[in-house]
Amino acid sequence: xxxxxxxxxxxxxxxxxxxxxxxxxxxxxxxxxxxxxxxxxxxxxxxxxxxxxxxxxxxxxxxxxxxxxxxxxxxxxxxxxxxxxxxxxxxxxxxxxxxxxxxxxxxxxxxxxxxxxxxxxxxxxxxxxxxxxxxxxxxxxxxxxxxxxxxxxxxxxxxxxxxxxxxxxxxxxxxxxxxxxxxxxxxxxxxxxxxxxxxxxxxxxxxxxxxxxxxxxxxxxxxxxxxxxxxxxxxxxxxxxxxxxxxxxxxxxxxxxxxxxx
Ligand code: ADE
Numbered sequence: 353x354x355x356x357x358x359x360x361x362x363x364x365x366x367x368x369x370x371x372x373x374x375x376x377x378x379x380x381x382x383x384x385x386x387x388x389x390x391x392x393x394x395x396x397x398x399x400x401x402x403x404x405x406x407x408x409x410x411x412x413x414x415x416x417x418x419x420x421x422x423x424x425x426x427x428x429x430x431x432x433x434x435x436x437x438x439x440x441x442x443x444x445x446x447x448x449x450x451x452x453x454x455x456x457x458x459x460x461x462x463x464x465x466x467x468x469x470x471x472x473x474x475x476x477x478x479x480x481x482x483x484x485x486x487x488x489x490x491x492x493x494x495x496x497x498x499x500x501x502x503x504x505x506x507x508x509x510x511x512x513x514x515x516x517x518x519x520x521x522x523x524x525x526x527x528x529x530x531x532x533x534x535x536x537x538x539x540x541x542x543x544x545x546x547x548x549x550x551x552x553x554x555x556x557x558x559x560x561x562x563x564x565x566x567x568x569x570x571x572x573x574x575x576x577x578x579x580x581x582x583x584x585x586x587x588x589x590x591x592x593x594x595x596x597x598x599x600x601x602x603x604x605x606x607x608x609x610x611x612x613x614x
Contacts, residue, residue: 353457353508354384355501356426356434358419359464360401361494362387368498373512374505382508385501386429390414393421402466411468419463419474426461435480438463438470439493439500443482446500448523448535450483454500455507462500464493534594535584539572567597575601 357365369378369385377383390401394415401419402412427434437460444450454460463470463479475482485496505511512518522538542553556568574597577585590598 353382353455353504354386354430354432354459355504356386356388356429356459356461357464357497357501358388358390358422358426358461359492359494359497360389360391360466361464361492362389364494365462365464365497365501368495369501369505374502377505377508377511380510382510383501383505386426388422388426390418390422393425394418405468409468413468414465414470414474416471416474419470420478423461423463423478430459432458434459434461436461436463436478437500438465438475438479438482439485439496440465440482441484441487441489443484445487446483446485446503448503448521451500451503452507455504462493462497464497466492534586534589535577536573537577537581537584539569539576570594571597571601574598578602 359365366385366387369375369383374383378385391399394401395417400415402414405411405413423436435457437454439462483496483500485499490496507518518524523535525535542557546553546558554568556564559565574585574590574594578598578601587595587598
């Protein structure tokens, strides 16, 4: 996959993508990142990329022309069709389903705004979609772009060593049949030592009984989702065995009785 980043700080996003899983994806040629700086396309001695907003008010607005020239250059650098994504708190929220959709594309351009905004005419005519990484305001789109790059890179085939590890993440559908599946948080994980002053590893994980281990993990995932993100849990949509697992999880906490119908 090819990702082009239009930003006043393209090296920032590139640096974020230089380590770990994303770095490995780049090394293996599974992901290529290309930065385009609007300042390189700005005119005049000062290479202006922004100006004061019409109508007054604080801050500066990014100019149309340097951004448009950067986008044109990015588009022309590769013949494959490309989608321009603008990172903004006004965009659609980034979810794992959206990440999967983006990860399936051959290429995309991420447009990062700075300052107080970008001239609306550029956004209205040059941008295909707007994405937000959460209901808070960053000082620019670069961190959001780095989030998108990371999330998308780790889903590229061949990036993760264990093919299973992406599928078992929080937010990945856990219904083996795939689509759409319940979205659950991840179960807890443990490694050596078995006994530690901070606690012991749950014995089931050392039992060697793979069915029991899978059952325990599923129950933990259900229980955690119920406790921490009940908004993700469509209890009515759970299978009967899942409802029974969740019910016994709740019972083990002593909060409610066993309301399993199975
Ligand atoms: N730019 C500034 N804040 C942002 C956010 N929350 N998501 C995406 N882009 C942003």
